[in-house]
Amino acid sequence: MDNLREYYIQLGVSPKVYDFCSEIEKSLENRFKDIDTVTELNQVKVIKAMQECRFAEEHMNGTTGYGYNDAGREVVEDIYAKVFKTEASLVRQQITCGTHALAIALGGNLRPGDEILSPCGKVYDTLEGVIGVRESKGSLAEFGITFKKVDLLPNGDFDYENIKKSINEKTKLIEIQRSKGYDVRPTLSVKQIGDVISFIKSIKPDVICMVDNCYGEFVEVIEPSEVGADMVVGSLIKNPGGGLAPIGGYICGTKECIDNCAYRLTSPGLGKEVGASLGVTRNIAQGLFMAPTVTAAALKGAIFAANVYEKLGFKTVPNATEDRHDIIQAVEFGKPELIQAFCEGIQAAAPVDSFVTPVPWDMPGYDSQVIMAAGAFVSGASIELSADAPMKEPYAVYFQGGLTYHHAKFGIMMSLQKIVEKELISW
Ligand SMILES: *Cc1c(COP(=O)(O)O)cnc(C)c1O
Numbered sequence: 512m513d514n515l516r517e518y519y520i521q522l523g524v525s526p527k528v529y530d531f532c533s534e535i536e537k538s539l540e541n542r543f544k545d546i547d548t549v550t551e552l553n554q555v556k557v558i559k560a561m562q563e564c565r566f567a568e569e570h571m572n573g574t575t576g577y578g579y580n581d582a583g584r585e586v587v588e589d590i591y592a593k594v595f596k597t598e599a600s601l602v603r604q605q606i607t608c609g610t611h612a613l614a615i616a617l618g619g620n621l622r623p624g625d626e627i628l629s630p631c632g633k634v635y636d637t638l639e640g641v642i643g644v645r646e647s648k649g650s651l652a653e654f655g656i657t658f659k660k661v662d663l664l665p666n667g668d669f670d671y672e673n674i675k676k677s678i679n680e681k682t683k684l685i686e687i688q689r690s691k692g693y694d695v696r697p698t699l700s701v702k703q704i705g706d707v708i709s710f711i712k713s714i715k716p717d718v719i720c721m722v723d724n725c726y727g728e729f730v731e732v733i734e735p736s737e738v739g740a741d742m743v744v745g746s747l748i749k750n751p752g753g754g755l756a757p758i759g760g761y762i763c764g765t766k767e768c769i770d771n772c773a774y775r776l777t778s779p780g781l782g783k784e785v786g787a788s789l790g791v792t793r794n795i796a797q798g799l800f801m802a803p804t805v806t807a808a809a810l811k812g813a814i815f816a817a818n819v820y821e822k823l824g825f826k827t828v829p830n831a832t833e834d835r836h837d838i839i840q841a842v843e844f845g846k847p848e849l850i851q852a853f854c855e856g857i858q859a860a861a862p863v864d865s866f867v868t869p870v871p872w873d874m875p876g877y878d879s880q881v882i883m884a885a886g887a888f889v890s891g892a893s894i895e896l897s898a899d900a901p902m903k904e905p906y907a908v909y910f911q912g913g914l915t916y917h918h919a920k921f922g923i924m925m926s927l928q929k930i931v932e933k934e935l936i937s938w
Pocket residue numbers: 608609610611635637688690691692723725726746
């Protein structure tokens with residue numbers, strides 16, 4: 512008897528869905544092997560950094576109050592700097608999320624009269640508020656900092672000609688968003704990022720190149736900081752936190768940029784010297800240790816999903832065979848009932864809150880209702896299996912995460928199961 516099949520059937524996956532998905536999984540062996548090669552390199556890279564920094568048990572004790580001389584906090588920052596191959600880093604639980612990390616990197620390094628240039632078009636939604644593209648209290652625009660963007664060309668390449676035209680004497684910082692996030696453009700590879708940085712620095716060598724690295728960490732064997740980025744920025748409840756960091760953000764970069772960030776995060780004059788770690792160092796360090804394998808699990812889940820739904824005739828972005836540069840998978844369902852059923856399946860496969868039924872609701876900052884499925888150990892952590900979809904054309908679901916591949920696989924099987932049960936596809 513096939514025990515595994517029996518288990519899945521007991522969990523509500525029909526034999527037909529299980530067999531269909533198993534066939535697809537078998538065809539992905541080689542892709543999964545390629546991912547394992549990247550994972551192994553990144554795993555060794557992280558361990559090497561921990562050993563070179565002489566990371567020790569005593570570093571996980573934590574401090575309280577001001578947090579002066581927090582050896583654990585300092586060694587974790589040294590480890591991050593080594594992993595991302597930068598002079599310095601700021602890795603803190605006082606950084607509340609990815610947006611906050613990006614706001615610190617921008618606010619710390621820009622002064623009135625400076626201009627930001629985005630060579631990849633629209634920035635992430637929440638950053639529009641930070642920069643002031645969307646009017647908001649305390650934005651950089653209120654401090655006299657301006658913003659320009661140059662859209663990517665229709666084929667996804669940089670528009671070098673217009674980038675060159677947009678660089679002027681005010682241009683101080685280049686904001687490059689690696690992941691497409693919830694946009695329709697392709698995600699940038701590290702090589703593409705390196706190319707655009709070289710181009711920009713050939714025109715204006717002293718400009719600061721900052722990369723929004725969210726969702727991209729450990730997907731490739733090098734990071735944007737190895738191809739010229741002065742700062743890479745991200746969230747610890749995505750890839751680099753490995754599912755274990757309960758909060759936090761990181762910025763890795765040149766010593767000067769990081770010092771500026773630290774003065775913005777805490778206070779001028781105090782910088783990196785304060786910020787008690789309160790015993791969270793263990794989770795942040797262990798999370799980084801786990802991050803390469805966790806990212807791999809999420810990537811395999813995304814590839815599995817793309818292959819399942821492409822085979823059923825849906826448009827997937829990236830498609831079933833494309834190279835990956837982040838962990839996000841979009842599936843265009845075209846119909847609200849389909850995205851609702853998909854989200855119900857993801858929720859039903861969760862280790863936490865599996866009994867909840869996700870429903871569309873009005874969310875601040877969105878122009879349509881949004882449905883979300885997540886049953887996470889860390890609230891809102893999108894490195895854990897999760898899906899969300901704005902209830903509007905083209906009715907696309909964005910799916911990401913999975914601390915283990917097998918959970919991601921189960922989630923996708925359940926999503927298809929719900930769709931089949933509601934007779935929303937014929938097969
Ligand atoms: C997640 C994300 C952010 C930051 O979002 P938070 O929810 O504040 O952590 C910024 N940029 C991109 C591309 C992201 O994916």
